Amino acid sequence: MNAASSADGFLARYDGLTRRLPGDTQRRNEAADMLRRVGLPTRREEAWKYTSLTPLSEAQFHEPLTEAAGFGTDIDIPDLSGLKDLPRLVFSQGRFNEAQSALPAHATVRGFAQMADFGVLARPDREPMVALNTMLAEDGAIIDVAAGTDAGTMLLVSAGRDIHGTPIAFHPRHAITLAAGARLTIIEIAGGVGQYLHNPVTEIVLGENAKLTHVRLQNESQAAFHLATLYADIADNAAYDCFTLSIGGRIARTEVHARLHGTGGHVALNAAQLLRGTQHSDFTTIVSHDAPGCTSRQTVKHVLAGRARGVFQGKIEVARLAQKTDGYQMNQALLLSPDAEIDCKPQLEIYADDVKCSHGATVGELDGDQLFYLASRGIPQAEARAILVRAFLGEALDMVANDAARAMLDRVIDAWWQEAA
Amino acid sequence: MLEIKNLHAAIGEKPILRGIDLTVPNGEVHAIMGPNGSGKSTLSYVLSGREDFTVTAGTVLFDGQDLLAMAPEARAQAGLFLAFQAPVELPGVGNANFLRTALNAIRRARGQAELDAAQFLKLARAEAKRLQMPDDMLKRNVNVGFSGGEKKRNEVLQMTMLQPSLAILDETDSGLDIDALKIVGDGVNALRSDKFSALVITHHQRLLDHIVPDAVHVLAHGRIVRSGGADLARALEAQGYAQVIAEAA
Numbered sequence: 001m002n003a004a005s006s007a008d009g010f011l012a013r014y015d016g017l018t019r020r021l022p023g024d025t026q027r028r029n030e031a032a033d034m035l036r037r038v039g040l041p042t043r044r045e046e047a048w049k050y051t052s053l054t055p056l057s058e059a060q061f062h063e064p065l066t067e068a069a070g071f072g073t074d075i076d077i078p079d080l081s082g083l084k085d086l087p088r089l090v091f092s093q094g095r096f097n098e099a100q101s102a103l104p105a106h107a108t109v110r111g112f113a114q115m116a117d118f119g120v121l122a123r124p125d126r127e128p129m130v131a132l133n134t135m136l137a138e139d140g141a142i143i144d145v146a147a148g149t150d151a152g153t154m155l156l157v158s159a160g161r162d163i164h165g166t167p168i169a170f171h172p173r174h175a176i177t178l179a180a181g182a183r184l185t186i187i188e189i190a191g192g193v194g195q196y197l198h199n200p201v202t203e204i205v206l207g208e209n210a211k212l213t214h215v216r217l218q219n220e221s222q223a224a225f226h227l228a229t230l231y232a233d234i235a236d237n238a239a240y241d242c243f244t245l246s247i248g249g250r251i252a253r254t255e256v257h258a259r260l261h262g263t264g265g266h267v268a269l270n271a272a273q274l275l276r277g278t279q280h281s282d283f284t285t286i287v288s289h290d291a292p293g294c295t296s297r298q299t300v301k302h303v304l305a306g307r308a309r310g311v312f313q314g315k316i317e318v319a320r321l322a323q324k325t326d327g328y329q330m331n332q333a334l335l336l337s338p339d340a341e342i343d344c345k346p347q348l349e350i351y352a353d354d355v356k357c358s359h360g361a362t363v364g365e366l367d368g369d370q371l372f373y374l375a376s377r378g379i380p381q382a383e384a385r386a387i388l389v390r391a392f393l394g395e396a397l398d399m400v401a402n403d404a405a406r407a408m409l410d411r412v413i414d415a416w417w418q419e420a421a
Numbered sequence: 422m423l424e425i426k427n428l429h430a431a432i433g434e435k436p437i438l439r440g441i442d443l444t445v446p447n448g449e450v451h452a453i454m455g456p457n458g459s460g461k462s463t464l465s466y467v468l469s470g471r472e473d474f475t476v477t478a479g480t481v482l483f484d485g486q487d488l489l490a491m492a493p494e495a496r497a498q499a500g501l502f503l504a505f506q507a508p509v510e511l512p513g514v515g516n517a518n519f520l521r522t523a524l525n526a527i528r529r530a531r532g533q534a535e536l537d538a539a540q541f542l543k544l545a546r547a548e549a550k551r552l553q554m555p556d557d558m559l560k561r562n563v564n565v566g567f568s569g570g571e572k573k574r575n576e577v578l579q580m581t582m583l584q585p586s587l588a589i590l591d592e593t594d595s596g597l598d599i600d601a602l603k604i605v606g607d608g609v610n611a612l613r614s615d616k617f618s619a620l621v622i623t624h625h626q627r628l629l630d631h632i633v634p635d636a637v638h639v640l641a642h643g644r645i646v647r648s649g650g651a652d653l654a655r656a657l658e659a660q661g662y663a664q665v666i667a668e669a670a
Contacts, residue, residue, distance in 0.1 A: 030532045063639070183639060332611035368472075369509050370509055370511055372471055372472075372493060372509075373505070373508075373511070374507035374511075374519075374523075375470070375492070375494040375497070376469050376470070376493050376494075376496075376497055376502075376503050376505075377494075377497055377519075377523035377526075377527075377579065378497035378523055378526045378527040378530065378581065379493050379494060379496045379522055379523055380494050381492075381494065383522065384494075385525065387511075387514055387519075387522065388511075388514075390510060390514075391512060391513025391514045392513065394513040395513065398627070
């Protein structure tokens with residue numbers, strides 16, 4: 001399949017929908033031109049070397065806009081139990097679901113469908129999936145927290161579903177802006193039923209001393225595609241603390257572009273991926289140290305069973321003026337089956353001379369001595385394996401300080417084990 | 422009751438045990454002594470079900486059951502306990518959680534009700550106190566950062582919690598100072614009853630001053646070459662293995 005034709009289905013739908021989509025047509029047209037030129041990403045591109053989107057270009061997706069209204073308002077996301085009292089923004093097939101939502105008291109929320117602000121961070125000219133999102137984005141959450149305000153914790157939920165067996169695609173466009181000194185915790189949950197493409201772009205802007213804690217659960221349907229791109233701009237002494245658990249989906253990718261442009265900024269991009277069967281999940285990060293004295297931290301753990309495949313690509317760029325940069329990156333994989341596979345590509349590009357950057361990677365199986373020790377205490381094999389896997393994941397999960405979010409992640413992982421057993 | 426008959430075992434092609442015959446009746450404590458490389462630890466691993474060893478001949482009955490046919494966890498559930506010579510570290514696994522999981526797995530297998538967190542902690546704290554272990558050892562990760570002596574005490578704590586009917590202590594005395602030796606000895610003695618038996622593997626007489634054995638066996642080149650009463654251990658300490666083994670030959 002040639003590059004251009006892989007995006008043909010989406011481009012044809014765009015041609016039919018152009019006048020019904022909100023906002024800047026110019027931006028959308030530029031994105032469409034880009035897609036027409038380069039198509040969907042292929043493995044010939046360095047950034048997509050380990051993740052193939054061939055199955056995606058083979059599916060005929062419909063966009064929800066053209067469907068009759070009224071479907072999918074009765075979503076049920078089991079992961080939400082225990083989080084019932086929190087304010088929430090719920091999106092069904094990418095569209096804001098007012099009936100299921102409860103607005104936060106200390107943050108301003110607007111809909112992309114109403115104001116269609118594309119933001120300035122996303123790069124549709126560089127990233128084909130971002131171009132696809134820009135071309136077809138219908139809705140999304142635009143969240144603002146005023147200077148000095150602690151807006152507490154809120155949920156951002158996406159429920160996907162095919163429509164009577166027809167796969168659909170939705171491309172939410174979210175923006176989260178924290179003014180100086182503001183604080184917010186977002187627990188983001190993506191789940192659903194059937195075959196669909198969830199292709200969100202999130203633009204995060206943190207002012208001086210602002211702190212955003214972002215806990216992401218990717219628990220999509222086993223037939224779904226989840227391709228998320230996040231951009232974060234982090235000012236002086238601001239902190240972006242992001243954790244992603246990737247456990248669902250057929251093909252999933254989270255790509256985070258974090259830029260530290262103010263002195264003393266901090267970013268943490270931690271993740272855990274639990275995959276089995278033929279699942280594929282890719283965690284790709286680009287951390288740009290563009291200012292002195294910033295810190296970045298990454299602990300990424302993969303647990304891979306069956307024929308699952310995990311990917312980690314982690315790039316750290318340190319600009320010439322970014323002296324006293326402190327960067328750390330650790331990627332570890334536990335292979336529970338001989339057919340599971342991990343691909344790991346750390347990349348350091350350092351132009352400053354006074355920096356501390358370390359990275360490491362390990363791949364292993366469960367330890368025979370440890371399994372025997374547990375068995376010798378009467379612990380059945382399946383339980384022993386679960387204990388050791390949880391211990392392996394613990395180092396990454398312990399980075400999640402929010403109790404409600406941590407409890408949710410633990411529940412999801414427990415359920416994964418019960419299904420696996 | 423443990424009945425070992427003509428037990429042969431090998432690592433790969435290399436025979437380690439070459440025909441062990443040993444019976445440990447209920448209620449008795451037997452010591453196994455012998456020089457390095459005589460097969461003492463292999464015997465403990467074979468009895469507890471470690472897969473690295475191949476049993477090439479012989480039988481082992483544990484309370485009438487074919488022990489060698491059972492999975493390691495089933496052996497533990499049936500009442501066998503191995504105190505490891507080198508206890509394994511489990512980073513990321515809390516000691517209390519580990520102990521409770523083990524205890525409840527064994528209770529489940531025995532048809533007993535599981536203990537909830539509060540019931541368990543009360544019991545574990547009392548046992549830890551008896552073994553003069555600091556409370557924080559329950560909170561730490563299993564054996565991680567423990568001193569040699571702390572690891573051995575942690576093995577004894579597990580043993581007293583899991584209430585085995587047969588305990589194998591594989592050089593539990595190594596790395597213990599004199600005070601710790603007495604505490605460990607007291608821990609084992611507290612379990613002694615007509616329903617408990619033990620196989621105490623040791624290099625030295627001194628643990629046997631605290632845990633007085635009903636019988637002592639000398640293992641050399643994968644066979645028991647001599648058996649006797651508690652006084653045999655004292656004779657070994659005085660004369661050395663070489664002479665005792667030479668006399669037996």
